[in-house]
Amino acid sequence: MTSAQTVPGVTTATPRAARRGAPKGGNPANAGWLTKVVLIIVCFLWVVPTFGLLVTSFRPLDDANNTGWWTIFSSPVAYLQNFTFSNYTEALQKAHLNIAFVNSIAIALPATFIPLLIAAFAAYAFTFMEFPGRNFLFLAVVSLLIVPNYVAFVPILSVYKNLGLTGFPTVWLAHIGFGMSLAIYILRNYMGTLPKTVIESAKIDGASHYQTFFRLVLPMSVPALASFAIFQFLWVWNDLLVALVFIGPGENAPITVAVKNNLIGQAGAGWNLVTAGGFLSMIVPIIVFLSMQRFFVRGLTAGAVKG
Amino acid sequence: MGAKIVTTIITVLIGVGAAFVLYWVLNKLAEVLPSRWEGRLKPYFYILPAYAAITLYLIYPAIQTMVYSFKDSSSTSWVGWDNYTNLLKQHGFQQTLINTLLWMLIVPAVTVALGLGVAVLADRLTPRGEQTAKTLVFMPMAISFVGAGTIWRFIYAYRPEGQPQIGLQNAIVTAFGGQPIPWLEQNQFHINSLFLMIMLLWAQVGFSMVLLSAAIKGVPIDTLEAARIDGANERQIFFSVMVPQIWGTIMTVFVTTLIAVMKIFDIVFVMTNGAFNTNVLGNEFFNQLFTNFNNGAAAAIVVMLMVATIPIMAYQVRHFRNEEAMG
Numbered sequence: 001m002t003s004a005q006t007v008p009g010v011t012t013a014t015p016r017a018a019r020r021g022a023p024k025g026g027n028p029a030n031a032g033w034l035t036k037v038v039l040i041i042v043c044f045l046w047v048v049p050t051f052g053l054l055v056t057s058f059r060p061l062d063d064a065n066n067t068g069w070w071t072i073f074s075s076p077v078a079y080l081q082n083f084t085f086s087n088y089t090e091a092l093q094k095a096h097l098n099i100a101f102v103n104s105i106a107i108a109l110p111a112t113f114i115p116l117l118i119a120a121f122a123a124y125a126f127t128f129m130e131f132p133g134r135n136f137l138f139l140a141v142v143s144l145l146i147v148p149n150y151v152a153f154v155p156i157l158s159v160y161k162n163l164g165l166t167g168f169p170t171v172w173l174a175h176i177g178f179g180m181s182l183a184i185y186i187l188r189n190y191m192g193t194l195p196k197t198v199i200e201s202a203k204i205d206g207a208s209h210y211q212t213f214f215r216l217v218l219p220m221s222v223p224a225l226a227s228f229a230i231f232q233f234l235w236v237w238n239d240l241l242v243a244l245v246f247i248g249p250g251e252n253a254p255i256t257v258a259v260k261n262n263l264i265g266q267a268g269a270g271w272n273l274v275t276a277g278g279f280l281s282m283i284v285p286i287i288v289f290l291s292m293q294r295f296f297v298r299g300l301t302a303g304a305v306k307g
Numbered sequence: 308m309g310a311k312i313v314t315t316i317i318t319v320l321i322g323v324g325a326a327f328v329l330y331w332v333l334n335k336l337a338e339v340l341p342s343r344w345e346g347r348l349k350p351y352f353y354i355l356p357a358y359a360a361i362t363l364y365l366i367y368p369a370i371q372t373m374v375y376s377f378k379d380s381s382s383t384s385w386v387g388w389d390n391y392t393n394l395l396k397q398h399g400f401q402q403t404l405i406n407t408l409l410w411m412l413i414v415p416a417v418t419v420a421l422g423l424g425v426a427v428l429a430d431r432l433t434p435r436g437e438q439t440a441k442t443l444v445f446m447p448m449a450i451s452f453v454g455a456g457t458i459w460r461f462i463y464a465y466r467p468e469g470q471p472q473i474g475l476q477n478a479i480v481t482a483f484g485g486q487p488i489p490w491l492e493q494n495q496f497h498i499n500s501l502f503l504m505i506m507l508l509w510a511q512v513g514f515s516m517v518l519l520s521a522a523i524k525g526v527p528i529d530t531l532e533a534a535r536i537d538g539a540n541e542r543q544i545f546f547s548v549m550v551p552q553i554w555g556t557i558m559t560v561f562v563t564t565l566i567a568v569m570k571i572f573d574i575v576f577v578m579t580n581g582a583f584n585t586n587v588l589g590n591e592f593f594n595q596l597f598t599n600f601n602n603g604a605a606a607a608i609v610v611m612l613m614v615a616t617i618p619i620m621a622y623q624v625r626h627f628r629n630e631e632a633m634g
Binding site (some may be wrong): 021029031032035036037039042046048049050052053064065066067069070096098099102103105106109113115116117119121122124125126129130132134137140141142143144145146147148150151152153154155157159168169172173174176177178180181184197199202207208209210233234237238239241244245252253256260263264267271274275277278279281282285286288290292293297300 | 310311312315318319322323326327329334340347349350351353354356357358360361363365366368371372375383408419425428429431432436439440442443444445446447448449450451452453454456457458459460461462471472473474475477478491509513514517518521560568569570572573576577588592593597602605606608609612613616619620622626627628
């Protein structure tokens with residue numbers, strides 16, 4: 001999400017799969033050879049760039065600099081025996097990506113969980129509590145969804161300077177602020193689909209709002225929570241701009257900033273190191289993505305649907 | 308390294324712990340109040356931290372940025388509309404605006420079209436084939452633009468003629484006997500911007516495909532069958548039966564991508580930093596702020612972006628109200 005880039009479910013839409021009763025592979029028009037060929041070409045085009053990076057990241061400097069990565073297919077024996085892990089060790093140690101990797105985790109985890117908790121409380125209030133100004137305040141969230149976060153940089157930098165705030169909390173707080181509208185929006189839409197009767201009977205049994213929230217609503221909202229958590233984690237991990245503005249290069253820099261400054265920005269770094277660094281920066285989001293894809297997709301599609 | 312990891316874990320725990328403590332305290336605070344007030348104030352206590360964050364990081368800065376846009380480079384004295392007029396009369400900035408506009412015109416529409424195409428085709432595969440195809444196309448969404456920058460350098464890389472080409476595109480061109488081309492320097496008709504847009508499409512089409520695919524599967528099968536029995540061909544079925552039913556999702560993808568494109572920064576920053584006439588507003592903002600140290604110009608650029616998003620904002624609010632009214 002890419003910076004990440006994009007914001008899912010900004011407008012409500014997407015009907016839930018209504019075709020559940022239909023036979024498997026529901027669409028009666030089955031794949032002809034043309035469909036298959038087109039899809040194979042598309043998948044090939046989508047995968048080749050990343051594959052080239054992966055191959056290059058194992059090649060020594062001379063090979064990477066002097067021959068295209070695809071030459072390993074024309075003379076595999078000559079090039080494959082040169083394959084090495086040293087690009088990775090060098091990128092981790094000399095370009096300080098090891099520290100940057102830890103920094104990225106230190107930035108991304110709190111910047112994912114804190115806004116999730118804050119937004120869940122707000123979404124609960126919007127869904128299950130009556131209070132004056134409720135609709136207006138929620139509409140404000142909807143309209144703020146698209147305010148570009150560029151507005152924050154100059155004013156917040158001077159706020160931080162006045163307060164003397166530095167390091168990880170500066171980006172945590174920024175990501176809490178930037179992710180908040182979307183989080184409230186997604187979670188409220190999801191909580192709106194929960195059965196009201198369950199919550200009301202909990203109230204009759206004497207449960208407080210606080211108890212209902214933690215024991216009932218949070219566990220029931222896991223699909224939406226997971227979906228936003230994955231999205232926000234990818235967004236924060238992949239973010240370059242916010243980290244560049246508030247943290248910058250140096251000992252607290254996350255891996256995106258380190259790859260940009262220590263590798264891409266350094267003419268002498270060598271293509272082999274750039275690729276190893278690039279791959280190191282992607283490995284966590286790709287694992288998160290592949291292992292949680294189901295949750296992510298479900299949240300993207302169903303999370304934005306009202307019941 | 309060990310100490311670094313330990314301090315990191317402690318910082319993370321303190322940060323997350325503080326958030327929990329905050330709500331515990333807020334809740335206790337509400338419970339101390341007389342019960343009449345407790346019921347009235349509790350909702351506000353629950354939304355307070357969220358709105359504090361939104362106010363501090365969006366509303367206050369938005370107002371402050373508007374103020375800064377009428378002040379000089381160090382935000383000390385008022386300069387009226389100078390920041391705007393100075394920017395708008397520069398040829399470079401006009402080109403930046405044109406580039407941004409091109410991104411907005413091309414990327415969202417192509418994202419929807421490609422995503423829809425892949426979704427429709429993949430829908431005809433076996434469930435396993437569909438899953439595989441979708442995963443491969445969706446995966447770039449997990450990759451940062453810094454990562455994408457390292458990947459795509461191997462597509463666009465250029466070496467002078469005679470040297471071995473390590474960029475895929477030039478390798479193909481020279482294999483067919485052509486001259487190698489420095490792709491990212493080709494700025495006639497903004498072609499190099501197009502090459503950068505391809506990177507965003509690569510990252511974004513999967514997102515579009517996933518949403519549209521879910522929408523397609525939500526189209527009741529009997530409406531398609533009915534059209535087929537009435538003698539409609541596949542193209543007619545697609546455009547007159549399917550597209551109208553998934554129009555809401557198409558607009559969702561379009562608007563979401565449009566917003567992302569207006570703010571695009573990383574791709575341009577990593578690949579060219581705006582050189583060869585590929586600059587966009589996001590990158591120009593960053594350079595005004597951190598290269599020229601011109602707060603006023605940077606703020607003016609953000610205000611232009613904000614103004615440009617107002618129509619989308621109005622659309623969002625109206626759309627949301629309609630949805631609420633229907634529900």
